[in-house]
Amino acid sequence: MKTDTEIKEDVLDELAWHPDIDETEIGVIVEDGIVTLTGFVDEYPKKMAAEKAAKEVAGVKAVASDIEVKYGNEYKKTDKEIAKAAVNALEWNATVPQEKILVKVDNGFVFLSGEVTWGYQKDAAKRTIENLLGVKGVFNNIEIVPIVEPGKVTEKILKAFERSADIDAENVTVIVHGSEVTLTGTVSSIKQKEDATNAAFHAPGVSKVKNQIKVQYNPTHAF
Numbered sequence: 001m002k003t004d005t006e007i008k009e010d011v012l013d014e015l016a017w018h019p020d021i022d023e024t025e026i027g028v029i030v031e032d033g034i035v036t037l038t039g040f041v042d043e044y045p046k047k048m049a050a051e052k053a054a055k056e057v058a059g060v061k062a063v064a065s066d067i068e069v070k071y072g073n074e075y076k077k078t079d080k081e082i083a084k085a086a087v088n089a090l091e092w093n094a095t096v097p098q099e100k101i102l103v104k105v106d107n108g109f110v111f112l113s114g115e116v117t118w119g120y121q122k123d124a125a126k127r128t129i130e131n132l133l134g135v136k137g138v139f140n141n142i143e144i145v146p147i148v149e150p151g152k153v154t155e156k157i158l159k160a161f162e163r164s165a166d167i168d169a170e171n172v173t174v175i176v177h178g179s180e181v182t183l184t185g186t187v188s189s190i191k192q193k194e195d196a197t198n199a200a201f202h203a204p205g206v207s208k209v210k211n212q213i214k215v216q217y218n219p220t221h222a223f
Helices: 004-017 044-055 079-092 119-130 150-163 190-201
Strands: 026-031 034-041 062-065 101-106 109-116 137-140 172-177 180-187 208-211
Touching: 004 026, 004 034, 004 044, 034 044, 044 062, 044 119, 044 190, 079 101, 079 109, 079 119, 109 119, 119 137, 119 190, 150 172, 150 190, 180 190, 190 208
Parallel strands: 034 062, 109 137, 180 208
Antiparallel strands: 026 034, 101 109, 172 180
């Protein structure tokens, strides 16, 4: 098992490896495998890239981000400008039912609400907004309305796990209650845990995924 010091060194190396991240702007604190990122960046995608990079490091159990987004004066946008850009971006994204989504902007933070029928549509809406200039953060409150019988969800999710090269389907259990899915079991990285959540969200009718999978680093599967 990696020590916190080893994990910190690996996270710093991973941040330095990504050309879109300036590792000198970001601080890393590790305690019991939980990574906290601190510092300031000049755009939201850089914050997201740093979080993603940290999650890819073996041995990391969770990532907490205290990174703040501070735009320079020449790149600042009013809430009205951000809201207009968000609506236009959603309209251009063919995977998002824009007419079912409401956008609210408060001090650079975007709040999404409404209803969609698929988990990937909810995720796509958030990703579309994250890259807009002036956005400091995105709160995705979009609800998913089931469209199929929940009893068929388990089979679809398990088949998705089996198709994925990154998820050990034999170590993950799927429990379906109504439109909610609970995942339990053990995987060897936080990325595998998140991949399992994403796969479950792609099943039709899933409105919520409770990921209770434990991350247990296994060095024999590191490569």
